[in-house]
Amino acid sequence: MRKSFKLDEIDCANCAAKLENKINQLPGVTSASVNFMLQKLTLEADDASFDDVLDSVVKLVSDIEPDCEILR
């Protein structure tokens, strides 16, 4: 399953690139891309575990970029 989310308050391009890198390393993530200009995260993961993966992504984001929030 592939879904897009709005990333609020993502301020720096390098941070976005780092975030993209880290999310891609999470277990269960097939592919992830962060579009800095559109403030958009596109996440692809297995249908069955999608919600769990999303939870871990949300946790990771709040860990790396406390200001940045995923609007689901």
Place this chain on the structure above:
Amino acid sequence: MNKKQKKLLKRILMALAIFFAILLIDETGLLVSAFGSTGAVYASFALYLIPYLIAGHDVLRKAWHNIRRGDAFDESFLMTVATLGAFAMVLFPSADPHMAEGAAVMLFYQVGELFQSYAVGKSRKSIAALMDIAPDYAHIERDGELVDVDPAEVPVNDIIVVKPGERVPIDGIVIEGASQLDTSALTGESVPRSVEEGSEVISGCVNMTGVLHVRTTKPFGQSTVSRILELVENASEKKARTENFITRFARVYTPAVTISAAMLAIIPPLAGLGAWDEWILRGLTFLVVSCPCALVISVPLSFFGGIGGASRLGILIKGSNYLEALSKVDTVVFDKTGTLTNGTFEVVAVHPEAGVDADRLLFLAAHAESLSNHPIARSVVNAYDNEVDQQLVANAQEQSGHGVIATIEGRKVLVGNDKLMAEHGIEHPSCKLTGTMLHVACDGAYLGHIVISDTIKEDAAQAIRDLHASGVKRCIMLTGDRADVANDVAQRLGIDEVHAQLLPQDKVSKVEELLANAQGNLAFVGDGINDAPVLTRADVGIAMGAMGSDAAIEAADIVLMDDKPSNIARAIRVSRKTMRIVWQNIVFAIGVKLLILVLAAVGIAGMWLAVFGDVGVAIIAILNAMRAMRMA
């Protein structure tokens, strides 16, 4: 400015005011007279910390957060080390004090961040405006009343109402009403398109004059406007080589600069080349320029801008990599029918024999052909200005591969090719024009001939000229058509090379042969419907006339929404301009940073210049990248 930016601005202004007040006190010697020369150093240390903390407390906090996570190569962390380091120079009381510098650098950095955030916000707004072609609602009729609903909830085969001034939300067919549609957001074409009952309408167009009732033929998600937006938004996921290079560069750059900063601070003083404070300060200056933000932000932004700007011209580019490939195209291969020509037959000349009226010739031909559905017959009927009166025609017989024999107004009329004339022993001249010949004879006497051919698109010749002017070396045409027809078209358009009488599989092998010999990239331009294998083989596959055609959007790398071949040269210009901007940014950002690093290492550039090297360069690069969006 948003709330966060306003808050930052307030903080910066406050910190600036305090900073200058302290600077004034410091410079006028008040501190020295109050605390003595040693005491003054510590006093100013404490005082400068105030504006420093006001301006930079969030940077410090973020840095702390990152250290705990073990991420040392973060911009805020490096900035914190650099500025706190400047303050720590107080430990070398003999050296010049650098507290003012530490506070000023933090201030300047925050001013830069504010500018950068503002510039990013602006760019995001213009991108949002570019993407604002999908309406948020659709009007549907329920129990005689208009209700606004989310377009995604409208089923196929429902009726939507589009008022003047609104965008069509979903693809469909007009069942009531007539209007003019502005398609410029999709095609870049400014001439409005007329629609009436039965016409197909495409989402994203603006309804200009009348109210339209439209029966939807697709769900919102598969309508043209959604597909275009999805395509443009996802285009940045297919990264160009230049982009990947930057990503790799950024990954190495920051650690490399940080390590050299450490070495610069430690090794020379250990080797006895100067005082510790001097070299530590140079090392700290290094840290300030160590963030690759300018590159990381501006290169993808340039690509994004280029792709977005192109989409406004009706040129959809499916990825940054294709934009990059397009900029290096030096060979353009065209399919003929439907690409350079309209793919429809038209009467191009009527040549009556001496003493015969041209209208009479057309009258006979049109009536003889009036019962046939062959495209050539239709073109003759279309060329005849008046209504065909079928009462006048009797015993029309179609002779396959030859023509038609009919009795019109009691006379025996033959309309057909050379074979038909030869069969009936009628002498006929040959014509210098190429195309399909229709000879007309009446009661055994030759009356003249009509020439029918596929018509060349209005802007096709201009398109080839533009391509040559933009540096494309070879324009090649491939066609399944006869050699004489192909050569004639090629000559009129200024095509460099023609390969005629090709079967579809021959086109693939021909393109492969050309690919093997090409220096630059090869682009293939087709209508996207029967060219799919060739489109995928070429370096860049361009499909034309894709308004509403899903097949073309699937098969090609670049999609031209309207039928105009002249947009190919435009697309190449857009790609070249974008690549120019990309390289300007790369060279500028890396160049300035390296220059500052060198100047800092030899002690010429101070922290002030280094901050410019960080945020200043980023802002300039962003502004430059935004130019990619504004295409001529």
